[in-house]
Amino acid sequence: FCDRTMGTTASWMLLLLLLMPVEVQDSSVFHLAGDYLLGGLFTLHANVKGTTHLSYMQVPQCKDYEVKVLGYNLMQAMRFAVEEINNDSSLLPGLLLGYEMVDVCYITNNIQPVLYFLAKENFNLPIQHDYSSYEPRVVAVIGPDTAESVITVSNLLSLFLLPQITYSAISDDLRDSSRFPALFRTIPSGEHQVEAMIQLMAHFGWNWVIVIASSDDYGRENSQLFNEKLEGRDICIAFQESLPVPLANRTILPPEKKRIEVIVDKIKKSTANVVAVMSLDLVLLDFFEEVICQNLTGTVWIASESWSIDPVIHNISNIQLAGTFLGITTQNIPIPGFSDFRVRQTYVKRPVVSKNRSEPTCNQECDSCLDTTISYSTILTLSGERVVYNVYSAVYAVAHALHHLLGCNGTSCSKGVVYPWKLLQEIRKVNFTLLGHRIFFNENGDPPLGLEVIQWQWEEGRNPFESIAFYRSDRRKLWKVATNISWNTPNNMVPYSVCSRNCQLGQWKKPVGLHTCCFECVNCSAGTYLNQSDDSECQSCPENEWSREGDSRCFKRHLRFLEWQEPPTIIVVVAASLGFLGTLAILIIFWMHFQTPMVRSAGGRMCFLMLTPLLVAYASVPVYIGRPTVLSCLCRQTLFTLCFTVCIACITVRSFQIVCIFKMARRLPRAYGYWVKYNGPYVFVVLITLLKVVIVTTNIMVIPTNLTTQFDPDDTQILILNCNANYSKALLLNTSLDLILSVFGFSFSYMGKELPTNYNEAKFITLSMTFYFTSSVFLCTFMSVYQGVLVNIFDVSVTVINLLGISVGYFGPKCYMILFYPERNTLAYFNNVIQGYTMRKD
Incomplete structure (x- = not known):
């Protein structure tokens, strides 16, 4: 029979059970009589999955294939556990536990032994409506090893609720209790194996890996699980390939060999140096022979549990040159006395075979198993008992369940019929300590055992599978990672396998x-x-x-404002100081020559109304320098602008008077009379000043003075400290009236451009107003397009320059004439000039 039997319905399978006789060869290795029998399914001969055995209707001849050392090792573990229980009077006192073990020959011989386990002593299974009182040949089944075999067997055993405990099948599909209600396992699920692999890669910083999987159910399922687990992790798969599965007896066809060569060459050319290999062991022999043939070295091979402790692959010639081998496997739990039992020769007389029984079948023959195991005895002993403990604990789990079911005490048990479904209930409840480890099954039928990460070694006398880390399944965490790992690299450096190197900070x-x-x-x-x-x-x-x-x-950010020690500040302060001293000197000169025609023609008393605000404006320059405060910002918005407005108003009205005196006095004598009679110039200056006070007050109310910061567009590291966020708008609003007055002053003075050459104040007013208007427009334009630290420098610089423009441009020539040409500062001279101008105009 073959695995295709699984596609039939349950009733068809039961019919087969009735029709097919099954036989067993009595042997001291495969059979042990007892009050209760355990069924054991192990791979003693390694028949690579193929189609050869499906071409004929008979059980395959397992002895035609190579011996699988680990399979016989596991079978010996079951025998050892049964004998140990029988020799212990406390667990099943007064009872003998027996066994029937069959070679499943990889995955090709599953149905035949299951039929045998389910049948009664007469090899028949009756068709009944209710099997709750049915007593099969065995009370529980230990095995088999691969997920495919376990599913095949479990689909049959579950129909009878016959307990089954697998020791090495990790497929997560087996956790489905609705499909496999009678299935348990003593090995952590594939989810934990894959998680341990990923955490191992993350620990060493490997995020660029290759995945090689066998093209069977094991490879496909575990590689898919690996891909799913990588979601959200910083690990990427460079590429993924599937290994071809050879035909029976490891026969590899030319196309398959070529495929393996291509895969190895692709690994060799890849920048990834870590390869996760998820495959059953028999598929990998040809693969690693090709790896050695192509001289692929320096690679880290991460083995899945199916081949991580396989002694045959470990013994491939020169395989240590292929790189560093790490693997995920079960815990190493020493079993006292098992190493000697494994290679112990058993000499027991075979039971007499009934004449009614047919010839034995090959699934209980292994003449070379012991000799092959002896040849690997050293490596098996050094490597410790790993999967062996899984079989050992499975047998003890059944024994503890029988202990409770049969009501055993310290001296005896009530020997009665054991129905599978009752034993199943007891197995679900077992909870005991075995060699220092708790054994129980959770709701998914999984054990609490963890995993180990091992490294392959080839030094004589050393454990070939040395443990380097542990994985706790209860916490899903890798811990106790060794630091003395022997990497197959220069200077024993940890191999590097990333697609891109880590970025630096920033x-x-x-x-x-x-x-x-x-x-x-x-x-x-x-x-x-x-x-x-x-x-x-x-x-x-x-x-x-x-x-x-x-x-x-x-x-x-560096807080920036106009500081005293900066060169532009020093220049501006010096210019303001000179302007202040010069204006003070002008004030003194005008005071001393107050009654002279030159001073009276410049405005007389109004000159002092202009000079005094100029001095105050010069004195207000320091409020632009240093760290701004609310008070200094208020002075900027009020003091200077009011002083400057008074000056501009005086200049404007003075330019208007010049035009009236020389041009409009003859045409509008009455209006001029009112202007003189009611002190028109002073009234105009007062009204303009009041208007400016209203503007400044409104400006302060609308745009409050709050210290703010803004970024310098030229240097993002600088934070400019300003009076408020809209300082440029406030400045524009404050200077708007001054600009209007300057335009009028310029217009009036321009109208007087034909005045006498020696008495032409209009030229100086025109120059001053033109300079002020131009500089103010430039400053407003500059502030509208630029918000950097230079704004404050330009602001105070333009302020000082405008003050100097009035001081030097308007009052400077008059002081020059007073000091250096006193002969022109007489009434007679002025009258002659005016008279001459009038005669020319007439």
Whole structure:
């Protein structure tokens, strides 16, 4: 029979059970009589999965294939456990536990032994409506090893609720209690194996790996699980390939050999140096022979549990040159006395075979098993008892369940019929300590045991599968990773297997291609930072902080304002000081020559109304320098602008008077009379000043004076401290009236351009107003398009220059004439000039 029997219905299988006689050869190795029998299914001969045995209707001849050392080792573990229980009077006192074991020959001989286990002593299974009172040949089945075989066997055993405990099948499909209600296992599920693999890769920083899986159910299922577990992890698969499965007796066809050569060559050319191999052991012999043939070295091979402690692959010639071998396997729990029992020769007379029985079948023959095991005795002893403990604990789990079911005490048990479904209930409840480890089954039928990460060694006398780390299934965590691992690399450095090297702090990962592990390192832009090397997005700095390109942190911006020690500040202060002293000197000169025609023609008493605000304006320059305060900002918005407005108003009205005196006095004498009679110039200056006070007050109310900061567009590391966020708008509003007055002053003075050459104040007014208007427009334009630290420098500089323009441009020539040409500062001279101008005009 073959695995295709699984596609039939349950009733058809039961019919087969009735029709097919099954036989067993009595043997001291495969058979032990007892009050209760355990069934054992082991792979003693390794028949690679193929189609040869499906071409004829008979059980395959397992002895035609090579001996599988680990399979016989596991069978011996079951025999050892049964004999140990029988020799112990406390667990099943007064009872003998027996066994019937069959070679499943990899996965090709599953149905025949199951039929035998389910049948009664007469090899028949009656068709009944209710099997709750049915007593099969065995009370429980230990095995088989592969998931495919377990599913095949479990589908039959579950119909009778006959307990089954597998020792090495890790498929997560087996956790489905609705499909496999009678199935348990003493090995952690595939989920834990894959998780241990991934955590091992993460621990050593390997995020660029290759996955090789066999093209069977084991390879497909575990590689799929591996891919699912990688979601959200920083590990990428460079490529994934499936190994062809040879035909029976390891026969490999030319196309399959070529396929293996291509896979090995692809691994050799890849930048990935870590290969996770998820395959059953028999598929890998040809693969690793090709690896050695192509001289592939320096690779880290991560073995799944199916071949991680396989002594045959370990003994392949020169395999140690292929790189470093790590593997995931079960815990190493020493079983006292088993190493000697494994190679013990048994000499017991075979039971007499009934004449009614037919010839024995090959599934209980293994003449060379013991000799082969002896040849591997050293490596098996050094490697410790790993999967062996799984079989050992499975037998003890059944024995403990029988202990409770039969009501055993310290001296005896009530020997009665054991129905499978009752024993199944007791197995679910077992909870005992065996060699220092708790044994029980959770709701999925899984044990609490963890896993180990091992490294292959080839030094004589050393454990060939040395433990380097542990994986706790209850915490899903890798721990106690050894630091003295022997890497097959120069200087024993940890192998490197990443698609892209880790970025430095301050760099983000720019994806390249489809793999998240492949990226370029790009510096974070200015104003952003990154202090985690595994992030792919830079973070923005807080508002008052900044960072340079590629920075890993932000820093406080440098607070900038116009400081006293800066060269521009010194120049402006010197100019303002000279302007203040010059204006004070002008005031003194005008005071001393107050009654002279030159002073009276410049405005007389109004000159002092102009000079005094000029002095105050010069004195207000320091409020622009140093760290701004609310008081200094108020002075900027009020004191200087009011003083300057008074000056501009006086100049404007003075230019108007010049035009009236020389041009309009003859045409509008009455209006001129009112202007003189009611002190029109002073009334105009007062009204303009009041208007400016209203503007300034409104400006302060609308745009409150609050110290604010803004970024310098030229240097992002600088934070400019300003009076308020809308200082430029406030300045424009405050200077708007002054600009209008300057336009009028310029217009009036321009109208007087034909005045006498020696008495032409209009030219100086025109020059002053033109300079002021131009500089003010430039400053407002500059502030509207630029918000850097130069704004404060230009602001105070233009302020001082405008003051100097009035002091030097308007009053300077008059002081020059007073001091150096006193002969022209007489009434007679002025009258002659005016008279001459009048005669020319007439």
